Amino acid sequence: MRSLAVLLLASGLLGCAMGPEPMSESTVVPQEQDYGLKPNGLVWVRGPWAAIQPSRDVDEVIDQLCPAVLALPRATLKEYGQEYCGAIYTLGDGIYYASMPSPLGVSEGPGPSKSKNCYPPRYVIDERGRTSPKADYHNHPWPASRLSEKDRSPLRQLWQYRVQFDSLCTIQKLVPNLDNPRPGEVYERRSRSWVLTGIIKPEDKPYGKVTPTGEQ
Amino acid sequence: MAKSRPPASNSTCILILYGALSACSHVPAPPAYVPPEEAAWFKFPYELPEAGKKTVPGAMATAMQLAMDDFLPRGWKPSRSATPQDICLAQRQSYDIAASPGPGSLIWVNISLGDGACTWGSGPILDMGATYAIDTAQWRVLAVRSP
Numbered sequence: 001m002r003s004l005a006v007l008l009l010a011s012g013l014l015g016c017a018m019g020p021e022p023m024s025e026s027t028v029v030p031q032e033q034d035y036g037l038k039p040n041g042l043v044w045v046r047g048p049w050a051a052i053q054p055s056r057d058v059d060e061v062i063d064q065l066c067p068a069v070l071a072l073p074r075a076t077l078k079e080y081g082q083e084y085c086g087a088i089y090t091l092g093d094g095i096y097y098a099s100m101p102s103p104l105g106v107s108e109g110p111g112p113s114k115s116k117n118c119y120p121p122r123y124v125i126d127e128r129g130r131t132s133p134k135a136d137y138h139n140h141p142w143p144a145s146r147l148s149e150k151d152r153s154p155l156r157q158l159w160q161y162r163v164q165f166d167s168l169c170t171i172q173k174l175v176p177n178l179d180n181p182r183p184g185e186v187y188e189r190r191s192r193s194w195v196l197t198g199i200i201k202p203e204d205k206p207y208g209k210v211t212p213t214g215e216q
Numbered sequence: 217m218a219k220s221r222p223p224a225s226n227s228t229c230i231l232i233l234y235g236a237l238s239a240c241s242h243v244p245a246p247p248a249y250v251p252p253e254e255a256a257w258f259k260f261p262y263e264l265p266e267a268g269k270k271t272v273p274g275a276m277a278t279a280m281q282l283a284m285d286d287f288l289p290r291g292w293k294p295s296r297s298a299t300p301q302d303i304c305l306a307q308r309q310s311y312d313i314a315a316s317p318g319p320g321s322l323i324w325v326n327i328s329l330g331d332g333a334c335t336w337g338s339g340p341i342l343d344m345g346a347t348y349a350i351d352t353a354q355w356r357v358l359a360v361r362s363p
Contacts, residue, residue, distance in 0.1 A: 042338055045340075083343060084341070110288040110305060111327070112360055117342060118342055140344075
């Protein structure tokens, strides 16, 4: 009886020690799909995206994303537009890859949001190995449409940073710095450089409130 | 010999007209009241508590309501195959509203999914909501876009 109790306790502890399912893994997903939902309801995407050349410089990957996403169906069609979410990841080899974009979102919700929202992927499936997502990316199907307040909300951050672009390829990057006391940072891509346009003071991190730097 | 149909009386015409007009009108149903026996325990405070109190100017509150009436009309229901998240998204209290005065008689209203709201299933969703430009001179939607 005692050995049974020890066994149960050990298996329970082992279960706890293993923790939740890893965020990226090469579990079996339909080969013919580039994105989908896992049984737990979370979004997976496949990588790498052939349209994006991998690079040791993550900014080179980011610079290719906007034109590639805007070439997708309805990506610039404003109220009839489509939002896509994807991820930037590595395989631990020092090279950055982009995943395929996913249009999965709420399509039957209220208001004019239909198809203009998306779920950032939780898993990147790359048959070559275990993936480590570093950032998510998404488009807004409008011109002059920057990161929204809720895009900056700490409860909506999954990875180290977030990349967003509008239909004019104005690219923004949010580095929320949620795991350290540094202010959050909002950058805009100009002439292949990142310009710090705003900070999120530590006391404003819960709300994602941006204080402009004057570099607008 | 077939009987001819008698002419409709004035009162019948009025009744039909009333019925037709009331079918076309869009007066929302008034909110439900708690029955008196259930509300018997309730007493008003002398003043509203200061903690958490927010005063919203009337024009702004009206603009917010107008935007929400468009975004999520009262009585709007998700489809029969709706998921728990769809049902959550169909509830007004799932959304936060921010408003700012714009130029002239314009008020900007932003409706966005509240932090932590409707996170079942596929987790946090980006850009669920809309921004409205409300013309407060004639109480019309000037423009709307999402996100």
